[in-house]
Amino acid sequence: MENYVHGYTEKESCRLADQAKTLAELLNHDTRYPAGSRILEAGCGIGAQTVILTKNSPDAHFHAIDISQDSIDHAQKAVMAENITNVTFQGADIFDLPFQEGDFDHIFVCFVLEHLSKPLDALMYLNKVLKKGGTITVIEGDHGSFYCYPESKEAMQTVRCLIDIQAGLKGNSLIGRQLYPLINQAGFRAASVSPRMVYVDSSKPDLVDGFSKKTFIAMVEGVKEQALSLNMINEKIWNKGIKDLYRATEDDGTFCYTFFKGTAFKP
Numbered sequence: 384m385e386n387y388v389h390g391y392t393e394k395e396s397c398r399l400a401d402q403a404k405t406l407a408e409l410l411n412h413d414t415r416y417p418a419g420s421r422i423l424e425a426g427c428g429i430g431a432q433t434v435i436l437t438k439n440s441p442d443a444h445f446h447a448i449d450i451s452q453d454s455i456d457h458a459q460k461a462v463m464a465e466n467i468t469n470v471t472f473q474g475a476d477i478f479d480l481p482f483q484e485g486d487f488d489h490i491f492v493c494f495v496l497e498h499l500s501k502p503l504d505a506l507m508y509l510n511k512v513l514k515k516g517g518t519i520t521v522i523e524g525d526h527g528s529f530y531c532y533p534e535s536k537e538a539m540q541t542v543r544c545l546i547d548i549q550a551g552l553k554g555n556s557l558i559g560r561q562l563y564p565l566i567n568q569a570g571f572r573a574a575s576v577s578p579r580m581v582y583v584d585s586s587k588p589d590l591v592d593g594f595s596k597k598t599f600i601a602m603v604e605g606v607k608e609q610a611l612s613l614n615m616i617n618e619k620i621w622n623k624g625i626k627d628l629y630r631a632t633e634d635d636g637t638f639c640y641t642f643f644k645g646t647a648f649k650p
Contacts, residue, residue, distance in 0.1 A: 400461075401601075403431030405593030409579050410493075410522055410642060411435050418442035420488040424470075425477050425509055426450075426495035430458025436491060437467045446487070448475040477505045482512040489513075493522040496565070500553035506569035513649045519571055521645045522579075525559030528641035529599070531631035538631070541624035544610035545603050551613075559643035571647035583638040595638045600628045 414436060416422050420443045427433050427447035437445055447470055449455050455472045462470055475481055477495075490509050496502035506519075513519060526546050531538065549556045558565075566574040583590040604625060610616050616624075631638055 397597075400429065400431050401593055401597040403435060405590065405598060406581070406642070407435050409581065410644060411439060414439060414491065414520060416440040416443040416489055420444070421446065421486070422489045422491060423448070423482070423487040423509070423512065424491045424493075425505075426492060427458050427472070428454050428494075430454075430461035432491075432493045433458055433470055434461055434465055434467065437462065437470050438465070441469060443469065445470040446473065447471070448473050448477075448480075450474065450476050478508055480508055480512055484511050485514040486512045487514065488517050490517070490519045492520070494524065496521065497523055497549070497556050497558045498552075498554045502555070502558065503565055503568055506565060506571075510570050510649060515649055518646060518648045519566070521562060521566065522642060523559045523562060524556070524640070524642050526556040528559065528639075530639050531628065532637045533627070533630060535624070535627040535630075537620050537624035538627035539624075540616055541603050541610075541621055541628065544615045544621075545606050547615060548606050548609050548613070559641065562643050562645040566645050566647045570649070572650045574645060574647040576643055576645040579642040579644055581638070581640045581642070583632075585634045585636070591632050591638075594640075595632045596629070599638065599640060600625070600632075603628065 411432070422436070422440070422443055422445045424433055424436065424445055424447040427449045430447070433445065433447050447458060449458070452474050455474055459472055473481070490513050492509070496505060499505050506521075509519065526542060529542060546556050555561070563574055563576045566576075581590065581594055583595050585591065607621060610621065611618055630636060
């Protein structure tokens with residue numbers, strides 16, 4: 384995915400793995416598929432979600448695709464390390480799917496639409512390969528939902544840099560709030576979207592480490608060079624903003640962020 388704002392570094396792979404592990408219960412405790420069903424995971428990345436999905440539904444078969452061969456290689460290693468055998472990987476583009484109409488019983492898409500310039504078109508292409516009566520599950524974040532305490536102007540400026548850089552790449556890191564209309568416009572029916580809020584304070588040390596530090600702040604830190612080179616922010620303000628984000632992970636600090644999970648079926 385050439386417009387993937389976070390890049391394809393080893394550090395980003397670690398961030399994605401930390402994110403998936405930390406949010407597994409929140410996002411996917413209710414993502415389970417019947418035995419014998421065929422599921423397309425569109426945009427599997429390094430397999431962070433694939434590991435969770437396949438374990439949740441060990442008697443279903445998953446077909447995971449991604450446009451990046453390096454990511455697929457990572458994903459294959461991840462499932463092999465967990466002795467997972469109910470998934471097949473393939474390099475493929477959501478906008479040029481190598482499948483027939485109605486090939487899949489279910490479709491799963493997570494943290495993909497935000498990086499696409501035409502998310503509605505992507506959903507419409509996926510609709511074609513879904514059987515009638517089959518379901519789609521879409522999960523996306525919304526950076527505009529983030530707040531923390533203590534909050535500072537500089538901290539919010541760093542977050543805004545991430546939002547603006549992704550927009551410059553024709554993505555949309557605020558897409559979570561748009562899931563319901565997108566799913567309906569793509570021809571699915573009975574769409575239902577539920578907010579999945581992550582609230583973090585010092586009584587939740589696993590979330591302080593796994594979400595606040597290793598997922599959210601790490602994601603913001605990853606666009607530093609882009610933000611500085613585009614003159615979105617000067618380095619002094621950037622450094623203070625990052626320091627202030629970490630300040631909100633201390634004993635008297637809080638973090639809050641909302642993901643959105645949408646489900647629907649093909650009539």
